[in-house]
Amino acid sequence: MNLPLLNSVTAFLWTEADLLDHAEYDAWLDLWTPDGLYIVPIDPNAHDFANTLNYAHDDADMRSKRVTRLQSGHSVSTLPAARTVRGVSRIRILDQAADGKVTVRGAQDLRDFRKDVYHQHTADITWTLVPHGDGWRIERKVIRLINSLDTLSTLGYIL
Amino acid sequence: MNAPTSPDLLKRPLADLVREDRVHTSLYTDPALFEAEMDRIFKNTWVWVAHESEIPQPGHYKTHWVGREPVIVVRDRNQAFRVLLNRCRHRAATLCEHKKGKAASFVCPYHGWAYALDGSLRGVPHPESYADTLNKAELPLVSLRVESYAGMIFATFKDDIEPLADFLGPAKKWMDLFMKQGAGYPIKVPGEHRFRFPGNWKIQLENTTDAYHFPLVHKSFLGSVDPQTERMLDFVGGPGYVEDLGNGHSVMVMIPELVDLEANLDDPIPERFEELAQQLRAEGHDEQQVRRIVRAVGGSGFNLNLFPNVACSMAFFRVLQPVSVKETEIHHAVITMDGGPDVANQARLRLHEHFQGPMGFGTPDDSEAWERVQKGSQAGEDLWIMLNRGLPGERVTPDGKVSDVSAETGMRAAYQQWLKLMTA
Numbered sequence A: 001m002n003l004p005l006l007n008s009v010t011a012f013l014w015t016e017a018d019l020l021d022h023a024e025y026d027a028w029l030d031l032w033t034p035d036g037l038y039i040v041p042i043d044p045n046a047h048d049f050a051n052t053l054n055y056a057h058d059d060a061d062m063r064s065k066r067v068t069r070l071q072s073g074h075s076v077s078t079l080p081a082a083r084t085v086r087g088v089s090r091i092r093i094l095d096q097a098a099d100g101k102v103t104v105r106g107a108q109d110l111r112d113f114r115k116d117v118y119h120q121h122t123a124d125i126t127w128t129l130v131p132h133g134d135g136w137r138i139e140r141k142v143i144r145l146i147n148s149l150d151t152l153s154t155l156g157y158i159l
Numbered sequence B: 001m002n003a004p005t006s007p008d009l010l011k012r013p014l015a016d017l018v019r020e021d022r023v024h025t026s027l028y029t030d031p032a033l034f035e036a037e038m039d040r041i042f043k044n045t046w047v048w049v050a051h052e053s054e055i056p057q058p059g060h061y062k063t064h065w066v067g068r069e070p071v072i073v074v075r076d077r078n079q080a081f082r083v084l085l086n087r088c089r090h091r092a093a094t095l096c097e098h099k100k101g102k103a104a105s106f107v108c109p110y111h112g113w114a115y116a117l118d119g120s121l122r123g124v125p126h127p128e129s130y131a132d133t134l135n136k137a138e139l140p141l142v143s144l145r146v147e148s149y150a151g152m153i154f155a156t157f158k159d160d161i162e163p164l165a166d167f168l169g170p171a172k173k174w175m176d177l178f179m180k181q182g183a184g185y186p187i188k189v190p191g192e193h194r195f196r197f198p199g200n201w202k203i204q205l206e207n208t209t210d211a212y213h214f215p216l217v218h219k220s221f222l223g224s225v226d227p228q229t230e231r232m233l234d235f236v237g238g239p240g241y242v243e244d245l246g247n248g249h250s251v252m253v254m255i256p257e258l259v260d261l262e263a264n265l266d267d268p269i270p271e272r273f274e275e276l277a278q279q280l281r282a283e284g285h286d287e288q289q290v291r292r293i294v295r296a297v298g299g300s301g302f303n304l305n306l307f308p309n310v311a312c313s314m315a316f317f318r319v320l321q322p323v324s325v326k327e328t329e330i331h332h333a334v335i336t337m338d339g340g341p342d343v344a345n346q347a348r349l350r351l352h353e354h355f356q357g358p359m360g361f362g363t364p365d366d367s368e369a370w371e372r373v374q375k376g377s378q379a380g381e382d383l384w385i386m387l388n389r390g391l392p393g394e395r396v397t398p399d400g401k402v403s404d405v406s407a408e409t410g411m412r413a414a415y416q417q418w419l420k421l422m423t424a
Helices: A005-019 A025-029 A060-072 B007-011 B029-042 B164-168 B171-184 B199-205 B226-234 B273-281 B286-296 B341-353 B363-376 B408-420
Strands: A034-040 A054-058 A083-096 A102-113 A119-133 A134-145 B020-024 B048-050 B060-066 B068-073 B081-085 B098-104 B120-123 B145-149 B152-154 B189-196 B242-248 B249-252 B304-305 B310-313 B315-326 B325-337 B384-386 B401-404
Touching: A005 A025, A005 A083, A005 A102, A025 A060, A025 B098, A054 A060, A083 A119, A102 B273, A134 B152, B007 B242, B020 B199, B029 B408, B048 B060, B048 B068, B068 B152, B081 B152, B081 B310, B145 B164, B152 B304, B164 B171, B164 B226, B171 B189, B171 B249, B171 B310, B171 B325, B189 B363, B199 B315, B199 B325, B199 B363, B199 B408, B226 B273, B242 B408, B249 B408, B273 B286, B273 B341, B325 B341
Parallel strands: A034 A134
Antiparallel strands: A034 A054, A083 A102, A102 A119, A119 A134, B020 B384, B048 B152, B060 B068, B060 B098, B068 B081, B081 B145, B145 B152, B189 B325, B242 B249, B242 B401, B249 B304, B304 B310, B310 B315, B315 B325
16 A cells, blocks of 8 residues: 555645635635546436536536635525535545556545534545646546435535 | 414415415415315326436336325336336335336335236235235226326326316427427436425425526526626516416516527527537538527527426426425426437536536525525514516416516416315
8 A cells, every 4th residue: 555645645635625614715726637527426327427417517617617606795595605514534546547647535524504404415536636746636526425316405615 | 483373374265365466475384285285286186297208118117206195107018108106005115216217017025016017916926825815906006197298297196187288278389399409309308406495395386487586596697607698698677478378387488589499590609509509510410400409408498387396497397396395305307309419418418507406506596595485484473475576567368368577477377276276
């Protein structure tokens, strides 16, 4: 087991999680490669996301629009904003290619609290990371919520 | 916490609760009224259960509800649509727990009773213990009457109801227009978003023909589209209209030039679809077909509300599923062209993802408004939901009544049908 790699990847993923829980969305946008895709599937067995309906299938333009909307103050479902705390764990390096690209899978347990209600969103997440200086950039993030085939509640933040 | 259901309120005749220009708040909050609705409306009218593309071949099924009763919607071996209660005739176990699938038969997991796709009971393991007292012909899965129009499948518990075509009436021609989103290909529903909001189902029913909220609630969505699209969606105060089509149905026309997607195909292609049009030309489609496909991707310029539980809404089907007096489940089913160009269907999927669903830029804000309606409904002793917008300018048409695009004509239509069924 390559512990330095695991450490480096884990530190990066924890940074991503921390940025999102603190709504530091502009910094989060900078973590991505320009051609990166942020995907939240409906069907956990889907792989051809472009030709399937998802909850989200965001290229750079859509990620940026999503952040703009969350910061706009015009979306009534985000006023007040939900507070979120997420745990990211069970990190496992699935693959490292010769060019350094890493496929990593982890578990995310997120609680949000808004107005007077808690919500829970538990997901299995697979990231594709490419080396960037001493760190990483996200090329793909696929968030498979364990209740994705059932009814969700509003997600007025970024998973 | 709930609105008071004082003895006085319960004794009020239902006709007192629905007036020409307003309805009583108890329609959103009274659990007794909700129970009555599940019986007097959902067991006594045509209820949408599926689009035919969801069960494309014999053996394909989906599970849904009519009212709160779970049903299996299946295409049988003879291509007929069946709607069967999802309940074994032995000791009541559900036969199907998947949302959709394909089966040769329905076998109960508890004791193995097996039913054919038409619901008939075919096999009972170890029948000897019944001797000759079990008549399989008497124990099929309970089936509902089923009819369809324009690919939309409806079921009813009411055996002597008028034919679906009569119930739909003038709504049929709007359904035909809506299905032009196939651009000549069959319409296909490849997926849907599901979510719940803590509010009464009729709050969402009203919203389908509510233009009034669009500029404000969907401000953040409008901020994310190009200026030409934003202008197109600025329809309040414009030339559109809302029409009461009878039987609780209504249509809200927001963009009159997109009512018939095949009319005036030579009009300029919207800027946001220029790249798609180029890709379609490069794939070899002739210019007219390029334009038909682009029109299909953009969707129809109207919302058609079919009482009580389904709408053909611009570019998708919206399905209402009452859960309780203050909780409702909603499905937003995306529409694509079966066999159509991938690049066009991808554009459709991305457009649906942009607005609809719990991560869309539109739906969550709608849901928030509806949740707040339910919350606000807890306040006050004897207050009313005002539905008088557009009454002064309302006039009669061959199909019903019409008023300006932001009128509440559609809501008034729905509640008149509500009252008719609740007092039948």
